[in-house]
Amino acid sequence: MSTATATSMEREYEFFVTTDEPHQPEGSERGKIRRLVMRNFFETKLSGPATTSSKNNSASTVQSKQKLKSRFRLPKPGQEFSEQKAKPKAKTTERRGTKEEGERREKKSRSSRKLSGNSEIPEQCPQSRANSRRNSLEEVEVEGSEVLRSKPRLLLKINPNSHRFDPFDVLPIPGTPQLDMLFKLYKSGSRANSIAINVRNTWWSFISQDAGLLHATLATWALYGMLVRGISDLRVDKLRHKNAAIKEINTKIAGTTTGRISDELVGTVLTLASFENLLGAYDAAQLHIAALKRMVNARGGLFAFGHNDGLIRGMIWVDFHTAAAFHTPPGFPHIRLDPDTPPLPDALLEEAAVSSPTSLLQLSHSGIDCFNIFYRLHRLALAISSPWLRNVDRLTISNLLYETEHTLLSVPDYSRDFLDFDLDTEKEGEEDYEEGARAADGASVVESLLAAAQIFIYAALREVPSKAKIFSIFLERLRVALDRPEVDMLGVWGREKNVNTLLWVLVVATSIVDGLEARKWWITRLAEVTRELEIDDELDLERTLRRVAWTDIFFGDKLDGIWQEVAEHVHASRRAQIYTATSQDQDLSETIDSQLLGPASRHSIGYDRGRWKVNGWYV
Numbered sequence: 001m002s003t004a005t006a007t008s009m010e011r012e013y014e015f016f017v018t019t020d021e022p023h024q025p026e027g028s029e030r031g032k033i034r035r036l037v038m039r040n041f042f043e044t045k046l047s048g049p050a051t052t053s054s055k056n057n058s059a060s061t062v063q064s065k066q067k068l069k070s071r072f073r074l075p076k077p078g079q080e081f082s083e084q085k086a087k088p089k090a091k092t093t094e095r096r097g098t099k100e101e102g103e104r105r106e107k108k109s110r111s112s113r114k115l116s117g118n119s120e121i122p123e124q125c126p127q128s129r130a131n132s133r134r135n136s137l138e139e140v141e142v143e144g145s146e147v148l149r150s151k152p153r154l155l156l157k158i159n160p161n162s163h164r165f166d167p168f169d170v171l172p173i174p175g176t177p178q179l180d181m182l183f184k185l186y187k188s189g190s191r192a193n194s195i196a197i198n199v200r201n202t203w204w205s206f207i208s209q210d211a212g213l214l215h216a217t218l219a220t221w222a223l224y225g226m227l228v229r230g231i232s233d234l235r236v237d238k239l240r241h242k243n244a245a246i247k248e249i250n251t252k253i254a255g256t257t258t259g260r261i262s263d264e265l266v267g268t269v270l271t272l273a274s275f276e277n278l279l280g281a282y283d284a285a286q287l288h289i290a291a292l293k294r295m296v297n298a299r300g301g302l303f304a305f306g307h308n309d310g311l312i313r314g315m316i317w318v319d320f321h322t323a324a325a326f327h328t329p330p331g332f333p334h335i336r337l338d339p340d341t342p343p344l345p346d347a348l349l350e351e352a353a354v355s356s357p358t359s360l361l362q363l364s365h366s367g368i369d370c371f372n373i374f375y376r377l378h379r380l381a382l383a384i385s386s387p388w389l390r391n392v393d394r395l396t397i398s399n400l401l402y403e404t405e406h407t408l409l410s411v412p413d414y415s416r417d418f419l420d421f422d423l424d425t426e427k428e429g430e431e432d433y434e435e436g437a438r439a440a441d442g443a444s445v446v447e448s449l450l451a452a453a454q455i456f457i458y459a460a461l462r463e464v465p466s467k468a469k470i471f472s473i474f475l476e477r478l479r480v481a482l483d484r485p486e487v488d489m490l491g492v493w494g495r496e497k498n499v500n501t502l503l504w505v506l507v508v509a510t511s512i513v514d515g516l517e518a519r520k521w522w523i524t525r526l527a528e529v530t531r532e533l534e535i536d537d538e539l540d541l542e543r544t545l546r547r548v549a550w551t552d553i554f555f556g557d558k559l560d561g562i563w564q565e566v567a568e569h570v571h572a573s574r575r576a577q578i579y580t581a582t583s584q585d586q587d588l589s590e591t592i593d594s595q596l597l598g599p600a601s602r603h604s605i606g607y608d609r610g611r612w613k614v615n616g617w618y619v
């Protein structure tokens with residue numbers, strides 16, 4: 001591909017000369033073509049009313065139209081001359097006819113006029129008849145033009161390409177119907193990155209200028225459509241855009257001679273890592289994140305990207321996602337994001353102070369860390385609730401969410417403290433058994449709180465699709481911490497004085513569990529806790545949850561269904577108990593001697609401590 005420039009008058013033209021086969025230009029070529037076309041358009045538009053030779057010629061041509069004879073007149077706009085098309089044929093036939101045939105027709109017309117009695121009409125010569133036909137034709141033309149002028153003109157006011165997201169093909173990749181579907185998903189999709197990453201709304205202007213970055217983002221949108229909308233047809237688009245993004249990365253790396261790493265290259269690698277995290281392919285995500293960290297170090301650290309707020313937040317959260325999946329500390333150091341961000345409103349802080357989860361300070365293990373996490377989480381949940389969402393700066397919420405997640409991931413992993421204790425079969429004979437049991441119980445409570453907090457952050461605050469792999473990891477981690485062998489869950493949380501927090505943990509987990517069989521264990525445990533706390537209705541349940549972390553955006557459409565399942569489980573358990581007691585009464589005659597039974601009025605029968613009792617005697 002080569003370019004040449006030429007100057008004509010006051011306008012500069014650039015020509016593209018190629019020897020390849022016809023193809024769709026991409027990248028810089030498309031951008032240069034668009035710039036030249038738009039520049040020429042605006043130059044022509046702003047040139048003013050100056051007339052040119054072509055314009056004068058057009059005006060003279062229009063004026064000369066009225067001077068033409070009827071034989072050569074052009075039809076006016078909207079007028080059809082179906083009769084005139086047949087006239088040349090008739091004239092040709094007359095020329096070919098003989099004079100005798102003409103005289104014969106003339107005599108026949110005379111005789112017909114005489115027979116009809118129209119003798120008063122003067123006989124017209126052929127020339128006068130031709131003039132009359134010409135005059136009548138001109139009258140018809142004038143009447144037709146007046147009718148056309150009186151009718152309203154139909155104008156096309158609908159753009160045929162208005163249904164397309166990119167009707168003018170200004171994006172760096174060609175538009176297709178599949179591309180329009182992905183853009184519709186983007187416009188009506190979730191807010192997974194609206195608070196955490198794209199808080200300044202800079203992501204679209206960043207990705208729309210680079211083909212590789214846009215391909216990686218489209219692959220993520222296709223995966224989102226599969227996870228949330230269940231559109232299985234997007235599987236092909238997901239793989240196609242992912243492969244195109246990888247090719248763009250390889251092309252940029254191979255074409256870099258100065259060793260400079262652009263923001264677009266870093267953003268493409270970042271988006272592919274986020275795609276693999278959402279898909280659950282954490283091994284592939286680790287490769288992208290390792291390359292991303294090398295690029296960041298080569299650029300001088302995270303602050304080298306301070307000019308692009310969406311890019312720096314995206315790198316932080318893709319590292320958070322991987323660290324949460326592997327239960328490891330964050331890979332990037334803690335930084336201050338926008339120190340001048342306005343604080344939370346005073347009225348919100350006053351409302352939050354009334355219902356802060358202060359019971360976490362009584363934990364025997366990592367009580368301060370857990371309180372600091374849930375202190376922020378409590379205010380975050382209140383800030384995104386309907387009454388406060390429009391009154392709190394989105395940047396404030398984003399920065400507070402970053403601080404909360406970084407603090408949560410910085411807490412050490414205590415899972416080995418209770419797993420090793422539970423697997424030790426000879427622990428009861430040791431002298432420090434009681435101390436080890438208390439340490440294991442405290443560690444299990446902390447791990448349960450951290451796993452539930454992660455579920456709440458990713459589901460309620462970030463709105464990550466519930467079918468994402470990360471939630472199955474959190475649920476499994478939470479189930480292991482709660483369902484310990486030979487350990488009473490209610491007893492452990494009761495000794496830690498946080499049974500109300502256990503209720504919040506179970507409700508958060510139940511809200512994202514899918515499937516009847518999978519929800520059965522969580523509903524059963526939830527029913528036990530509600531019975532322990534003497535919660536009788538949904539309103540009492542909501543009051544208890546508000547003292548930990550509550551937002552109507554997340555719990556509003558889920559709490560009613562959860563409470564209905566708990567109530568159905570309680571009723572089913574009571575019916576099972578009644579049925580069991582009735583069955584035991586029916587089998588009484590088979591287990592007790594008939595002489596002891598006798599008439600029912602003479603003997604008192606009861607069931608106490610797992611044994612039958614007749615007249616005060618155990619049998």
